[in-house]
Amino acid sequence: MHGLINRAVQCYLRDTFGAGRWRDIARESRIGVENFEPMLLYPPGTTEALITAASRVMGRPRDALLEDMGTYLVSNPQLEALRRLLRFGGSDFEEFLHSLEDLPGRGRLALPDLALPDLVLTAREAGRYRLRCRSDLPGTGYVMIGLLRAMADDYGALALLDYLGAAGDCEDIGIELLETGFAEGRAFDLAFRTG
Secondary structure: OEHHHHHHHHHHHHHHHOHHHHHHHHHHHOOOOOOOOOOOEOOOOHHHHHHHHHHHHHOOOHHHHHHHHHHHHHHOHHHHHHHHHHHOOOOOHHHHHHHHHHHHHHHHHHOOOOOOOEEEEEEEEOOEEEEEEEOOOOOHHHHHHHHHHHHHHHHOOEEEEEEEEEEOOEEEEEEEEEEOOOOOOOOOOOOOOOO
C-alpha cells in the first residue's frame, strides 16, 4: 500500500486521539513502524492491521473509524490541499458527484503508484445515485461516506448517504441529493491565496 494512505491513517488517528494513543495503536498493530513516509510503498496488510488495531485499542467499530477518517480528510485545515483538489470537481455538489469517476485518474497523474478506489456513479432517478467503490481495502465505502458527507457540507448541500453493502471488493453507497443550496457552503476560490 502507498505510504500516503498509511500516513493519512496515522495523521487521522494521531490528530483525533492523541500521540499516546497513536503509539498504542502502532504497537498493537505489530507493523514495526510508527511514522509512515508518504512516498514509500508498504506491505499490503499494513493498512488493514492499523485499522484493526485502532478499532481494538479505541473500542470503536471499524466502520465508524473509517467514516470519521473520510470526514477528517476533507475537514481538517491541515489537509486543505485535498479539499481544494476535490472542490475542483464541480461548482456544486451534484457536479462534484459526477466528477468522482475521474478522481483515481487525477490521483495517478500526481502519484502513479497511488491506488485510489475505482469509482462508478450511476443515476437511479432524479437526485438519487449509487456509487460503487472497488478497492483492495475493505471498508473503503465507509471512508467515502465520510468524505461525501463532508463535501456535501462544504458545498452547502443536503444529502442522505447510506451504505448499501459489499460484494467481493465492491462496496455500494446510496446517495439522495435533497437540496443543492440547503445552506451556505464553505468559501472556495479557484486562486490559492497564502497568508
